[in-house]
Every structure is written in C-alpha cells, then in structure tokens.
Amino acid sequence: MVHSKSVLDSEAKVWRGIWHAEAPARCRSVAWRACKEELPVKSLLVQKRILDDATCPCCGNGAETTAHALLHCEEIKRVWFASPLGLRVEALSGVTSVSQLIEQCVSVLDEKAMGMVCAIIWSVWHRRNVRLWKDKKLDCKHVMGRAWSVIARQKWAPPPVQHVKANFGAVVRDSVGTGMGVVFRNSLGVVLASGTNLLEDETFEPEIGGALCYKWAVEQSGELGFSNVIFETDCKVLHSQWNLITEGKGSSGVSFLDSLLEDCKVMIDGTGSSFSLVRPTANKVAQRLAAAAFDYGEKIWMKVVPEEASLDLQSDMPASADK
Template identity: 30%
Template structure:
C-alpha cells in the first residue's frame, strides 16, 4: 500500500516533497509546496490565490492576465529581461518621485500613448504630437522623434539616442553605467518630454527645446532644494515593553523572499526581559509575505505549547495579520485555514 500524500511532522502536516518533485516540473512543484497544510485537514476547496479573502474581483483577474502575458513575453526570444537590481536602481534614484514613476510606467508600457489608445478603439489620432510622421509609442516619443533627439543631444547628457533602437535599450545602457547623477538626469529628461507632450496635446502649447531643457533644470533644482531642506533622519530608540508578571512574551517574525523561500524566527522573554527561549526555522515556502507571517504565528504558538508555557503574550509587527486575527468571519483561503488553527491552539 503506497504511503499517504501527507506525513506528520510534530503537529504540522507536510507535503511528500520527494513525490511532488518527481511528478511535477520544478516551478509547479515549488508552487504546490508553498501551499500550507493544516493540522485538522478538511475537504478540498477551490481558492482564488490573488486575494487574502479568496473573493474574485475583476481587478485581480485583470492583474493575473497581465502577469501571464508578461511571463509569455519574457519567455520569447526577443523579450528584454529586466532583473530586480534594475528596478532597485531606478527607484533608489535622487530624482523626484513623479519623474521615477513616469519612467517606470514608460518602461512597463503603462503610459496612455496614442498608439496604445488607438489599438484599444479610442477615437484618437495615433500620430506623434511633435512631428506627426509616425505613430506615438514609447520608442518614438522618447527616442526616434526629432524633437526628442534634439533634447537629448542638447542636454547635459549629450546623448545621441539614434544609437538605441528601443526605449528599453536606453535604460539598459543607463543601468550598466550605474551612475546615480546620470540616472536622475535621464529620469528628469523623460518626465520633461512627457510633460511637454501633454502640454502640446491638451493646452496647445508649442514645443520648444529651450522650454524642455529649462524644465529639466527646474526639476534638478527641486531635487537640490529638497535634499537641503530634508532633516537628517534620527533612528528612534528600540523599545520593548515588558509583559505582566508570570507572562512570557513571544516576539515572532518571518523572512520572505520573492522566490517564495521563507524563514521563521521567535524569541520569548519574561517580565524581567530575560530570554526564556529563542528559535528559528528554515527553509519553508509561502505564497505571500502575509502567509509567511501567519505561518510564523502558528509555529510560535506550537513551540510555546511544546515548551510548557501557558500564559503568553504574542507580539507581531504585521498589522494585516493582526486585523485578520480580529476579524470574526472565516474566509475560504489559505490564510484563514492557518488563522483557524491558531485560534484552536
């Protein structure tokens, strides 16, 4: 008789890892192993994994469809893969937030450009508002348009953008330089071009290169003034409140990586601040950071029982988990199954 699919480890049911990895491909196996299994079991259920309350919404369905399309593009031979370090570098820039957001939207293809609107049956002229010779998309507006070429070459960067075939190639070149000052100037220039485009369309202002370059200088000056006025950050002293006499306080937390790998940790102290127990557990798998926090709570409570503590106080830094514990209704989701087990414990 074959062994059951789940096996008991302490009080937690786990997957047959060897069997899952044998039957499924690595990516599917990793997703399956990230599904938490409860102690008390129960009938199989259909869950919508994109929300914590398991309720389907059109917004979440649209986001899932976009993710599937992005994955399909990434698997194609012509797709440009942008690593996490690219986005970290982009968002850590000294440029103004609106400049960084505009660049992010342009790279992701989220700007409401005319060609994109026309393809979605919006009644607009898809031509470029500056030159009217080609359709307006990210590559043309920021790279190939003669007006954009003049701006880039006359700016402090003195860039000949004709050497780049796409907008993303320009950004990959900026990434390779890894120069924060150049990055901030590129982001400010992209925003100034986008702003001039909107003024041309909606306010019928005439495009001039001097106005765009002047706007870039204004944005750069705003950054300088902001940095001067910003007070140096002072780290707040770490505070820890002692529990009442006879109570053991458990502080717990979870580490979550974007690939789903998760680590759990906790420390228990008495009313005098003395450490009564400390532990960590790794590796685990989770589908989301919130689910990892819930797994850490369940693991901490089980340890408290195993250690013989009965009067305890649990402390977390996850407000969303705290609100889930306070909620009276029980949703059918991966998270709620763990919350119910914590209440049972």
C-alpha cells in the first residue's frame, strides 16, 4: 500500500500525541486501536462476516462504527461535554473518525489533557463492553469517574507553597455508622491538624458518606483558618459529580448528594480552595483516620495524627522518613 506523505504525517502526529499522553498504557492502547479502526465494533465484525447486524448496542440508532461508539452515540456526546474538555461533538467540523479527533486535539492540548482524552476513550469503550456483555448501563458520572481515576495520582504529594492539602475519607459500616477522617498538611508535608468524626447509626451510600465528610472537612478548615486548601478524595463518583455541578453541567440541588455538594461549593467559593481526585494509595492517612473514628468519635489533633495513622503518614513521605 502506498500512502501519501500527508497521510503518513498525520498518522505520525496522532501516534506521537497518544504516545506522549499522560495516561496508563492500557488507555493509550485503546485510543491507538480506535485510531487504526482496530477495535471490534459491530460494523467491523459485519465487514469480516462474523456478525450480520451492526446496530449500536447502546442506543440502537444506526451502525456501530468506531466513531459512533466513541464519539457520536447519543449518551457518549454527554460524556465528552461533561469532561473537563467540555467538548461538543456536534460542533467538531470535519471530524468523522477518532483519528481526526486526536489529530485536532494534539494541536491544542498538552500531554496532560491528551491523557484525559485517552482515558475518556478507554472509559467509554469499557462502558460499551459492559453494556454489550453484562447488559449493565453505566451513567455519565461513572464513565467520567473511571476516566479521572485511571489518570489520578497514585502517590501522595505535598501541595504547592502557600497551600494546604486536606485529604479526607469516609468509611461506612452497616448498622454501625459513618466514620470520617481528615488530615491537613503543608507544602513540606508537615501535619497542621488532623481529625475524626463519627455519625453513629447513620449509614449512607459511599459517595454520600464522602460528601458529608467533604462538608465537614471544609467546615474544619474554615475553623482552623486555612485558605488555598486542596481537598483530596479517592471517591470517583463524588469527584465526578462535583465536576458536573461546579461546571454547571449537572442537575444541581436535585439529590441529597447534589445539595451537599452545593453547600460545599458555596463554602469554598472565594477561598482559593479546590477539589481533586487521587487513588486510594494516595489517601491512606485519611482512610485510616476514618476507620479510627469508630473509636475516637469527634476529635481534632493539632500538628499530629493519632498513633493509628502514623505509619501511613510516614509512607507518604519516604524521603523525610530516611532523615
């Protein structure tokens, strides 16, 4: 096969964009296979005479090509719009394939944002497979949650200078209650304060427990006089719902979760604070404190964490533990 120079150029551009994207190899691999039209979408299987019906398993509207499955399928458009990229698939002129999308993205996005693109493609493809093989329907916030989570930080990192990082987490124990933990650290990794809280006999869905804990952590940070706080959770659903609400793309104030997040949004407005997602491995101290809440109840420690969490605290800062 002879390719013209411009085809080879654009393929090389797409390849570089995916190769350098800040996302795990499994995400980049799905993105690359999508660009090469190698994902086993139904229209490809019909072409190979393995199937005789190419109808999209998600929407039932039209043939499932790669571009349909990953871009144009009705529910997928919502995912792209809800993402931090705020992409309106309808408005992309001249984009009829994933490869063309990547080529356009590479010109305007950095490696981190390209990582997000690959993670979304990977998560959307996962959603399609779950729908096809398990007949399970994952909604937009689950798809976004998975995408965020796969590119989230795996190791705890201190905040920038003049910032405070607040890791928080909740543990829900059936018929016992909801334990919460928070730890505030500065740019040197030094503990400023830590705390536990217990809602006895109250149990919730994990993301509701997380949202209650977030609200409590925001209140504590206010009482302690912190500003520029980076709140960190490892709850995917909480984080993606937060993004939908703060970006005005969610149905705000409808559910209990939404109203809790609305409260938090009002509370941190103008304080220079932000909210991000990390992997559970980067949120161990908070999780340990949440478990300890069942013993301590409501308590605040200044400049230290209780003994239960001290090993996790050390493992977050391996360099300083050597000194």
